[in-house]
Amino acid sequence: MSDPIFGRKISNDRNLEIILINDFNSVDIRKLAIYDALILDYTDRDGCSRFVRQCRNSMIGTIYLMPIFILSINHEIDKVMEAMSDGVVSSVQIEAIISRIDRIRLRQDQLVSVDSSSPDIRILTKAMRFMFTRETRLTPVVDHKSHIGYNFPVISDHYDQTNLKEMFQLFETATEKEYFRSRFVDKLHVCSSCYSSFLNFRETCPKCESADLVTENLIHHFVCAYVGPEHDFLSGDYLVCPKCNRMLRHIGVDYDKPSLIYNCKNCSHVFQEPVMEAFCFVCKKNNSIDSLIDVPIYSYELTPIGEETAQNGPSRDVAEDVSIPGFITATTFNIFLKYEIERAKTSKESAAGSLVIRLSPRTRENMGSNYNRMMLEIADFVKNATLSTDILSLVNSNTFLFISPETNRERLDGLINQIKGSVIKLLESSLPGIDIEISVQTVTIDGSLPQNDVLTQLIGSGR
Ligand SMILES: [Zn+2]
Ligand SMILES: [Zn+2]
Ligand SMILES: [Zn+2]
Structure with a gap:
């Protein structure tokens, strides 16, 4: 690979294939x-x-995860571009970026190839993999070219600008499944028909809906209690009360301006409460303020479950987990866990545990569809080995979670380790020489740890 097909190879002492491209057409x-x-x-x-x-x-992992740096002397880069790249460099002295490339490549090597025909799963997998390999949050960037005013780098472009609802639904699902943890960034009011935030808020006449209004102060004369529009008081350069004929001197002392009154230039209607509306520049709809949709904007980070899922793939359908008899969905599991933590604060303690099955990306690829069959067999085994009161979930393609209500941790720990031993024996007899790593974690639920910390202990600490 000494001659790049396009661009110029940048030599480096690590012998990495790094090329500089300046003609993008070829x-x-x-x-x-x-x-x-x-x-x-x-x-x-x-x-x-x-x-x-x-x-x-691109939807091809090796392309969309490619380390990309932008060469710019003055660093004046469009913010969205900057966020989509891995950094801006001002020269081709690339020693500084080598370690970054190594780090991304190393994380990339941990990814198992995931096949899915569902666009949702593919985009979610992509988002998680980008975050995982970059060790970064998914952070929205202010972007006036975006329909909503924010761009989620690497993800927004997959959605039709007029249908961003789907994108937010995906983020919501990922948060419910505990793949993502959200942090508040902003709150938007968007058009109810097209989700645009390019809106003009304006006051209109309650009678004829015209926005051609003039406003005037209302004046309240304290001494005689007269209230009227400012133009009634105007007398040359002075303000004189039309009722008592006294001159007004100091605002706040002998008079004040309690509110505005509106005059419609279209129908001459005079009123105090205009109707607010939001005109959408994109679809031209006049939205009433009440009909605008509130959209909270968050940035997202991967949870321990998210990191695990980024590497091994989500369960087969994001919207609706495949149901294995005896197992509940990841979303339901998280609800149970929250409930159990609350309950344990005032009652007997419980235990939660995890069984995480890790194969090298190569082994898993070689197994092909046998992998799913193996996981179903293990699921069956897990179900038979546990009590009917135990709550079980397969939260992604390689992680089993358990809650044992009102049991101590030792019992659950013993049980899962026993399952681990049997699974290893089972696999070694059917797939001799398989390099499999199974980790078991358990934690006491006594109400002292919040849900995030419980999940981190179950999944995060095994690495
Ligand atoms: Zn009017
Ligand atoms: Zn007066
Ligand atoms: Zn609109």
């Missing part, structure tokens, strides 16, 4: 997978931006 992104990283010259700003988008919008 590049076929399908041929990029052989490189370790790309450096893109931002001189052709539009070409560069289009190219970054093309890579990140």
Whole structure:
């Protein structure tokens, strides 16, 4: 690979295949997978931006996860572009980015190939993998070109601008399943028909709906209690009360301006309470304020379950988990766990546990569809080995979670370790030489640990 097909190879003492590209028209992104990283010259700003988008919008892991750096001397990079890249460099002295490339590549090697025909699962997997390999949050970037005013780098482009509802539903599902943990960023009011936040808020006449209004102060004369529009008081440069003829001197002392009155220039109606509406510049709908949709904007980080799922893939259907008899969905499990933590505060303690099955990406790929069959067999085994009161869930493609109500941790720990031993024996007899790693964690639920910490102990500490 000494001659890159396009661009110029940047030599480095690690012998990584890093190329600098400045002519974006000649590049076929399908041929990029052989490189370790790309450096893109931002001189052709539009070409560069289009190219970054093309890579990140690909659904092929080796393309969308490619380490991409932008070369710009003055660092004036579009914020969305910057967020989609892995950083901005001002020269091709690349020692500084080598460790970053190594780190991304190392994390990338931990990913198991995931096949799914569901667009939701593919986009969610992509989001999680981008976050996992970059060790970063999914953070919305302010972007006036986006329909809602925010861009979720690497993800937003997969959604039709007028149907961003689907994107938010995906984030919500991922949060419910405890793949994502959210942090509040902003709250939007968007158009009820097209989800745009490009709105004009305006006062209109309650009679004829015209926005052609003039406003005037209302004046309240304390001494005689007269209240009237300001123009009734105007007398040359002075304000004189039309009722008692006294001159008004100091606002707050002898008079004040309690509110505004509106005058409709279209129908001459005079009123105090205009009707607020929000005109949408995109679909031209006049929204009443009440009909606007509130959309909270969050940034997201991967939870321990999310990290595990990023590597091994979500359960087969995001919207509705495959139901295995005796197992509850991840969402339901999390509800149970919350409930159990609350209950244990005032009552007998319980135990929760995890059994995480890890195969090397290569082994798992070699197994193909046998992997799912194996997991179903293990699930069956788990069900038969546990009590009917135990709550079981397969939260992603390789993680079993348990809650044993009103039992101590030792019993559950013994039980799961026993399952682990049997599963290993079972697998070694049917698949000799398989390199499998099974980790078991258990924790006491006594109400002292919040749900996030319980899950971190069950899944996060095993690594
Ligand atoms: Zn009017
Ligand atoms: Zn007066
Ligand atoms: Zn609209």
